[in-house]
Amino acid sequence: MKLAWYLPILPILATAGAGLSCADIASPSRSQPYEWRRVVTTGPTTADTLSFHWPRSRLPVRIWTQDTLNLPQHVDYGIAQWKAAFLYREFDALQVADSNAADVIVSAGVALKGGFSVMRLPSRAPECEGGTEIDLPAGSRQIQAPIRVFLNPRFAPGEPGVDECLKLTATHELGHALGIFNHSPDAGDIMYSDPVVAVLSERDRDTAERAYHIVPNLTVSDR
């Protein structure tokens, strides 16, 4: 038996040719993001839309967490949730031991700092509360690091539901710290104002992806 040398290769090339003619992989619609940007009034009839995401040059974002109420574990959980939202390493974060080197500081307690320049983004889950303070001086386009996150149990830490509440609220507040400046109108999302779910929804993921693929108009200061 002696075949022309090219005959056995023909089926392979035919298969490859057929495959090449097939359509490429198609992206999902990602049609469900909620408004994540902060609209601020700048005059009687004017408003400004503020958007932010951590630049790649600042990744991983350094987070210092107060070692109480299992907060470091809750923050680790939140970081993992948000990292998993992205396909192309748009966001990354790690916990650091020195608060002086942190981009984000997570503490137990209620948000204390007040004043015109602070953008407060509260959440109120049933058994605990949280808040994120983003220091944006009036007229400035540069957020002053660190961003401060506060987590506060409303009952004794051992009471049922408090630990779970701190976990989902930590994830919610980290969402604000990474650039989602608004709340979702849907209770199925972690970024709902009164969060009740502990995992990111498809809408949360789509919103975060979109936030990290538009050019933001806010920057963040060095630490």
Added chain:
Amino acid sequence: MRTMLALLSLMVAARVSVVQSQVDYYGRLGVTFSTKLLRDDLIQEIETRQNLAPTLALGVSLPIAPTYTAGLEGTITSAGYYSEEQDLKTDLGTLRTGSLILNLAGPIIPRLDWRAGAGVIHYWPADEQGIFLRGGPTRFLVGAGVDYRSSLLTSLDLMVSLRYDWHRFTTDELEARNFSGSQGVQRLSASVGLSRARP
């Protein structure tokens, strides 16, 4: 009965010896170029690609007809992969692949052989994240190529090979995120190595 068993053992041993003398084995080192793994539309177009990958190929084959051999070739590649959005490149880590192809080979002209076959390819990302959050996929693969051999030593030949293969790529994570279909990925490799000298 004992005599029969002894005779059978001798026949098997003799057959193994004949087969061993006909086995062709080789190893090569080279590089592999891959086309894009993924194209995504997220505000802008994003492509995910693998860098030019150092490649190790090992293979073995046996004659199945006067001029044809059937063989098994395994290939390992390891390289970085990245996403590119407009002019922004993001390093996504290290991606290894391993492929195993059952192939048929035969002569084109003296010293130059063709080879064609089918098998599987598996992706091993160093970190299970992003598009590989739910692990690396295993995909069906077809490929073809040519081998050039030149006598080097009495027992070894120099082997220069070109390979082309093709598969369709997707991952469990991409499917979970409602990416539809899969991406055709073509790979082209060039490698140099040693093979057992032909009689």
